[in-house]
Amino acid sequence: MKVLFYALALLAGVTLSVEGAIYAVLGESIGKLESSLYNFVVGTIILGVALLFWGKGSLSYTAKAPKWQLTGGLLGIIYLTILVIGIPLIGVGMAMSSVVVGQLVMSMIIEHKGWLGSPRIKVRPEKIIAAILMVTSLFLIY
Amino acid sequence: MSIFILIASLIGGVLLSAQSSVNGAFSSKAGTLESAFLTFITGGLMLFIVVLFFGTGNFLSFLEAPKWQLAAVWFGVGYLFLTILAVPKIGIIATNLSAIIGQLSMGMLIDHFGWFGGMQIPLDLKRLLALGLMLIALRLIYQANSKEREQRIKVS
Numbered sequence: 082m083k084v085l086f087y088a089l090a091l092l093a094g095v096t097l098s099v100e101g102a103i104y105a106v107l108g109e110s111i112g113k114l115e116s117s118l119y120n121f122v123v124g125t126i127i128l129g130v131a132l133l134f135w136g137k138g139s140l141s142y143t144a145k146a147p148k149w150q151l152t153g154g155l156l157g158i159i160y161l162t163i164l165v166i167g168i169p170l171i172g173v174g175m176a177m178s179s180v181v182v183g184q185l186v187m188s189m190i191i192e193h194k195g196w197l198g199s200p201r202i203k204v205r206p207e208k209i210i211a212a213i214l215m216v217t218s219l220f221l222i223y
Numbered sequence: 224m225s226i227f228i229l230i231a232s233l234i235g236g237v238l239l240s241a242q243s244s245v246n247g248a249f250s251s252k253a254g255t256l257e258s259a260f261l262t263f264i265t266g267g268l269m270l271f272i273v274v275l276f277f278g279t280g281n282f283l284s285f286l287e288a289p290k291w292q293l294a295a296v297w298f299g300v301g302y303l304f305l306t307i308l309a310v311p312k313i314g315i316i317a318t319n320l321s322a323i324i325g326q327l328s329m330g331m332l333i334d335h336f337g338w339f340g341g342m343q344i345p346l347d348l349k350r351l352l353a354l355g356l357m358l359i360a361l362r363l364i365y366q367a368n369s370k371e372r373e374q375r376i377k378v379s
Contacts, residue, residue, distance in 0.1 A: 087321050094306035101330075102339040103295035107288055112280015114273060116319040117286045118351040121267035123296045130261040137342015141262060152259070156242035163235040167228040171335025172344045176232045177330035178353065181323050183236020185364065186242075193237030195227075195243035206249040207367040211360035220358035221349050223229060 098177055104161070107108035117162045123153075150196070175222055182215045259303050316368045320361050327357055 108116035132140070143151065160180075168176045189208050195201030242262075250258035274282055285293065302322075309318045331350055337343030344350075 083313060087311045089305050090313065090318040091323035092326035094322035095300045095329040097326045098333060099327035100298035102341055103292055106340050107292045107295065111282065111284045112278060114270065114278050115280040115282040117337050118267065118270045118274050118282060120283055120296055120299060122354050123268055124263040124300055125267050127300050128256065128263050129297065132256050132260050136254065136256050139258040140253060140257045142253040146249055150245055151265065153242050153249065155260040155269060156227060156238045156245065157262050158266040158270045160235045161239045161349045163231050167232050168341065171225050171228045172334045172342055174330040174334040174344060174350065175229065175371050177326050179232035180239065181238035181327060183233035184240040187237040189242035191240065191244055197241065198248040200225040202371055205367040205370065207363040211363040212357045214360040216253050218353035220323045221353040
């Protein structure tokens with residue numbers, strides 16, 4: 082049974098690459114920034130509907146939350162726009178590889194330093210070896 | 224030229240990781256869907272202002288774009304729903320690492336076959352080797368994270 086959920090998680094990753102590849106094509110025709118904007122506008126509509134029916138939390142927390150917790154959208158638009166511009170130039174494989182390396186190494190630093198409300202966990206030697214392997218793999222495909 | 228794009232994509236990953244911490248903190252109080260909705264609506268509002276003043280394309284022409292290109296939005300939202308389903312069953316670490324394996328493999332496959340009208344980059348020995356190194360790295364990260372969790376359980 083658990084295998085099914087591993088497969089769903091794998092599929093989740095697949096959707097990220099497909100998303101990037103298609104938005105790169107859309108960006109060539111309607112414009113890069115416009116392609117990102119399309120994603121955020123229509124995504125808002127879809128999630129708004131989902132929220133109406135399945136929302137269990139409290140959106141009103143937005144007013145009380147510390148301001149840094151509200152920056153997810155800003156980070157998201159920069160990320161997607163970089164991909165829309167970059168994928169036509171270096172391909173999906175290399176773009177996704179560098180995204181993943183940036184993401185995993187940054188997560189290690191965030192945890193090690195205890196930034197952004199994360200519990201402070203000292204980085205283990207296995208993770209440093211992993212980071213070296215990942216950077217090596219980027220050099221291989223570059 | 225492509226080295227700049229590579230570095231920009233690395234920075235994209237750094238921002239994504241920061242975003243997942245930021246949204247994690249927000250969603251623990253407000254809820255997962257609520258957090259995703261806030262991300263999309265604030266992102267959309269900010270980007271709208273940017274496009275209004277600096278956009279060089281034609282936003283409204285998305286109405287004439289082929290539907291399969293517009294379907295990309297379902298993939299982004301699909302990621303969210305799939306992870307919401309998987310996390311309670313296999314945990315956040317396994318979900319993230321499995322997703323990364325799917326993301327990297329699919330990225331290489333899209334390049335290899337030139338799917339979605341992008342450039343074609345064959346899956347050669349170098350790329351396979353790179354994928355292998357990534358898998359070893361992910362395995363190491365998984366082991367390290369499992370050990371960290373055991374330690375925390377012992378402490379508490």
